[in-house]
Amino acid sequence: MGHRDARHRGACTDEELKREVGPAEVEAAFAEHVADAERTVRRKVPNKALSQDQFDALVSFVYNAGWKGSENVLSLVDDGDFKEAAAAISRTIYMTVKTRRGSKQVVARGLIGRRAEESAPFRTTAR
Template sequence: MNRKPIFDAVRKLLGRGFTADEVAAIDRAIDMATGALPANVAPEPPDTPTVPERKAEPRALGAAGEKLIKAWESCGRLRADGKYDAYPDPGSADGKPWTIGWGSTGADIARGTVWTQAQCDARFAQEIQRYAAEVERAIGDAPTSANQFDALVSFHYNTGAIFSASLTTLHKQGKFAQAAAEFGKWIYNNHKPMTGLVKRRAAEAKLYSTP
């Protein structure tokens, strides 16, 4: 930067020359005003822009998994008015847990509970996100295909056992053939094998093993 015009203008206003201290003071003022640095001061490196860390989107149940689950958790007990009645578990001694819609259970579902189709669909959409998140947490960063993930979510939605099953451990170890064989062990309700569970576990194992 050519500072001479500035000094000339100030000198003209003062009607005299500058002392050494005045020259230094004016230089400092110019440096501050323009962001300039003395010759013997190295400029600081520019700040590196901070890029916010992008969080991975949580995995969601795919179309194949939803189709499988809804094939086995079909909305049953349709009433004449188009609504659905809760029904007892067919394999338990006391009928618990009472179920409604797409396999939904819980403290708010008992004998006499009636839902619309919209309620059934909304509850499933809400619950399946939690089950998918639990499966994702259980398997961690283990390599998992979309079909494997969907099969595991279906298994967990029906059994609630993703954190305790040997199936999960084998999957995390990459022993996929052995993991697929584990599905067939989860066919009991109230200590009795259930035909429906045998078929469902076979369907889950098939999806799990499909590339």
């Protein structure tokens, strides 16, 4: 049986919602996604030695925002601009919601605290 990537954007299909998923499958998928985020950080930030807190914060950010959503932050960190990277992380608190007229960006309140934690290792070492 071939590998199927369960990550996708948008609502789950009825078929996906009916499929039972056990704890081992959830844990394996989570571990795979974390490993992907770790590889992305290592690949996109080759020029800077990161503290463990900085690496962990970037992995969390990449895991949540995706590699495209985190590209600018990773570039800023690799360039050594920790202050702007912290600011960019902190600004990433919006989500797109559908409206009757299309869609709009709204603040996802749950992301405010998460982004504060993810940006902290770059704020404290900003030069």
